[in-house]
Amino acid sequence: MIRNLDIATIRSLQAVAEYGAVTRAAESLNMTQSALSMQMKRLDDTFGQPILLKQGRGVVLSDFATELLIEGRKLVALNDAILSRFAGVRPEGRLRVGLTSDWLFNKVAQAVRDFRQDNPRIELTINDARSRDLRAQMKRGEHDVILTTEFEAPPGAIHLAKADLAWFGAVAGHAWTERPLPLANSPSCAYYPIGVAALNKAGFDWQQIAGDGGTETWRVLAAADLGITILPRGITQTGLEVIDHGGALPPLPPTWLNVYVADTPARRLAADFTGYLRRAVCEVAAAAAA
Structure with missing residues (x-):
């Protein structure tokens, strides 16, 4: 007997994965908690495998459900693509995203790509800016969601993870051994005062190297071994590596x-988009800790 998967149920599974709670997932889909729970129970029965596992006050997907969702997303995306092509369905909405410069790397780019593939009828716009600028832009109503790097976890923030900062320098470089220590960070960078405070506290003789421009300018200077810079671990930058200073910095x-x-x-x-970012950030954090 041929059985068919219900696309609405797969959408519900996707929502549970993103929110980590049945109640919140149901609210996002404008349905009752009991209705969504029944959908998950039907998936249990269909595959003879547990779909959701309790974790603290929320739930997580079982390993089986995680694999199922990978294929389920493709099914949802194909359904939406067919409707868009043959029924002339217009975009359902628009999502304005702001990402801090430090985290526009491959994993986050992949998260954006995955979201677009899974939500083909959503118009997605991306803006890159410093964290403080993103917060100001959001207050002005310019963004729907932003990803920031901050030295605090203020009210209203969804905390994805903590990222360790590290001193970065040119691959096989020697700038970090020079005194005064050459610093290649923009004074307008949020990491600059943190790095300066750490150096001053440790009694370091340091100097700001000459430079002018955006984030990439300072990274180029560091990659040229003209100074060292500060970045979160896990971010891969051509020509740069974490300095193995053995406690000297x-x-x-x-x-x-x-x-x-x-x-x-x-x-x-x-x-929903936050869930994609969370997966990307967790992957980077895990790689940095390895």
Whole structure:
């Protein structure tokens, strides 16, 4: 007997994965908790495998459900693509995303790509800016969701992870052994005062190297072994590597990776997108800790 999967149920499974709680997932889909729970029970019965596992006050997907969702997303995306092509369905909505410069790397780019593939009828716009600028832009109503790096976890922030900061220098470089220590960070960078405070506390003789421009300018200077810079671990930058200084340089505090979701009509989409970012950030954090 041929059985068919219900696409609405797969969408519900996707929502549970993103929110980590049946109640919140149901609210995002404008359905009752009991109705969504029944959908999950039907998936249990269909495959003879547990779909959800309790974890603290929330739930997580079982290993089987995680694999199922990978294929389920493709099914949902194909369904939406067919409707868009043959029924002339217009975009369902628009999501405006702001990402801090430090985290526009491969994993986050992949998260954006995955979201677009799974949500082909959503118009997605991306803006890159410093964290403080992103927060100001969100207050002005310019973003639906932003990813920031901050040295605090303020109210309203969704805390994805802590990321350890590290001193970065040119591959096989020697700038970090020079005195005064050449610092290749923009004075407007959020990491600059943190690095300066650490150096001053440790009694280091240091100097700001000459340079002018955006984030990439300072990274180029560091990659040229003209100075050292500060970045979160796990971020791969051509020509740069974490300096293996053996304690010769002062330790740096961790930074928070925060997401803020604005109270806009795109709030549900923004919360969904946050789930994609969370997976990307966790992968990077795990790689950095390895």
